[in-house]
Amino acid sequence: MILKNDKYQIGEIDVLNLVERYGTPLYVYDTSKMLVKLQLMQSAYQGIAIKIKYAVKALSNINVLQFFKQQGIGVDVVSIQEAYIALKAGFAATDIMFTPNCVGFDEIEKAVELGIPVNVDNIAQLEEFGNTFANTIPLCIRVNPHLNGGGNSKIQTGHIDSKFGISILQMRHVHRIIKANNINVHGLHVHTGSDILDANVFLKGAEIIFDAAQDFEDLHFIDFGSGFKVPYKKGDIVTDIAQLGKKMTEAVHAFNQQYGKEVEIWFEPGKFLVSEAGHFLVKANIVKQTPATTFVGVNSGLNHLIRPMMYGAYHHIINLSNPNGQQRIYDVVGYICETDTLGANRKLHEVRVGDILSIENAGAYCYSMASTYNSRYRPAEVLIHQDKDYLIRERDTMDELLKGQISLSIFD
Numbered sequence: 001m002i003l004k005n006d007k008y009q010i011g012e013i014d015v016l017n018l019v020e021r022y023g024t025p026l027y028v029y030d031t032s033k034m035l036v037k038l039q040l041m042q043s044a045y046q047g048i049a050i051k052i053k054y055a056v057k058a059l060s061n062i063n064v065l066q067f068f069k070q071q072g073i074g075v076d077v078v079s080i081q082e083a084y085i086a087l088k089a090g091f092a093a094t095d096i097m098f099t100p101n102c103v104g105f106d107e108i109e110k111a112v113e114l115g116i117p118v119n120v121d122n123i124a125q126l127e128e129f130g131n132t133f134a135n136t137i138p139l140c141i142r143v144n145p146h147l148n149g150g151g152n153s154k155i156q157t158g159h160i161d162s163k164f165g166i167s168i169l170q171m172r173h174v175h176r177i178i179k180a181n182n183i184n185v186h187g188l189h190v191h192t193g194s195d196i197l198d199a200n201v202f203l204k205g206a207e208i209i210f211d212a213a214q215d216f217e218d219l220h221f222i223d224f225g226s227g228f229k230v231p232y233k234k235g236d237i238v239t240d241i242a243q244l245g246k247k248m249t250e251a252v253h254a255f256n257q258q259y260g261k262e263v264e265i266w267f268e269p270g271k272f273l274v275s276e277a278g279h280f281l282v283k284a285n286i287v288k289q290t291p292a293t294t295f296v297g298v299n300s301g302l303n304h305l306i307r308p309m310m311y312g313a314y315h316h317i318i319n320l321s322n323p324n325g326q327q328r329i330y331d332v333v334g335y336i337c338e339t340d341t342l343g344a345n346r347k348l349h350e351v352r353v354g355d356i357l358s359i360e361n362a363g364a365y366c367y368s369m370a371s372t373y374n375s376r377y378r379p380a381e382v383l384i385h386q387d388k389d390y391l392i393r394e395r396d397t398m399d400e401l402l403k404g405q406i407s408l409s410i411f412d
């Protein structure tokens with residue numbers, strides 16, 4: 001988003017004009033930003049075979065999936081429902097990777113039935129997979145390397161106390177099961193968390209997996225998951241994708257030589273591809289002065305954007321309607337009936353009732369984590385593609401709130 005002649009624009013599109021046409025609260029996504037990020041990632045790996053599988057859970061609107069499909073990449077899904085959405089978007093089953101955690105075996109069987117490659121992340125299901133499919137279906141194994149990656153404890157998945165993956169210390173047991181059942185392991189997977197601050201975690205993870213990989217005879221790929229850190233505010237540490245790409249490329253070359261064949265390297269970026277492409281537009285309902293704070297109460301809240309309350313995440317906020325107003329300090333809060341802070345101690349150009357604020361980095365884990373808590377409607381979503389805007393999801397109505405409820409007639 002840029003400020004041009006006192007108007008905020010995405011490409012050639014006047015953002016406040018979108019508000020007039022679609023109302024608020026409104027999620028707006030910019031495909032040009034997604035494309036820049038995708039190309040950045042692709043160009044960081046020269047001379048090795050990489051595959052990118054967009055993590056659907058970050059933002060699962062079918063149009064976003066179709067955009068990525070058009071770019072020639074695959075997807076990673078964590079539930080059978082995400083798998084159905086990806087199939088509906090047009091992905092071939094073989095371009096989808098199913099990486100579930102703590103699902104019933106029936107969900108894994110369903111994915112196999114659909115022809116979708118599966119990642120197993122516990123010993124019990126590895127055994128069940130072997131008993132059920134033996135060597136008829138190739139399998140990927142998610143390894144927990146016991147590395148501490150991930151910005152917030154809730155999104156750290158590779159440490160010893162984490163529920164994810166099969167411990168690197170259990171590889172001997174894994175090999176016993178593979179041998180006994182003649183399982184065909186075609187991939188290994190590692191994902192240590194989201195918002196990884198230290199890029200060395202990726203390299204350390206690679207070292208551990210490359211070491212373990214030597215004991216698997218016929219690997220076709222190694223999936224390094226994701227966790228690439230994006231900037232949420234000025235001065236934030238970010239993953240230097242180009243530099244990481246260079247170092248990973250060297251490590252992959254060395255591994256391939258030792259392994260005796262070339263394996264594909266996969267990544268599953270979610271946040272990296274879509275976070276910065278999203279803008280969440282909300283309206284100031286109230287400006288309220290208390291003895292300690294000036295609150296701006298907006299027509300949204302943690303029901304639409306839970307990351308600040310869930311992870312203590314920082315999302316930059318801009319007053320779009322008053323770009324030259326005097327700057328003042330505010331707490332921007334939502335309308336949910338509990339503490340519902342979207343941004344504390346924010347210096348914003350003076351906010352007046354009716355002003356439109358943009359909450360930035362709203363592409364990843366924002367709409368996809370939205371709910372109807374407090375019986376509020378989920379927002380509409382708009383996609384900007386090649387300087388045209390498209391409504392890609394309507395705002396909820398009372399019908400969605402009541403859908404599925406069965407009104408009993410026993411309390412008359």
Ligand SMILES: Cc1ncc(COP(=O)(O)O)c(C=O)c1O
Nearest residue numbers: 055191194226227268269270271
């Ligand atoms: C298995 C797996 N792959 C990929 C991702 C995407 O991570 P990110 O959004 O940090 O890129 C996640 C998210 O936690 C994940 O659990």
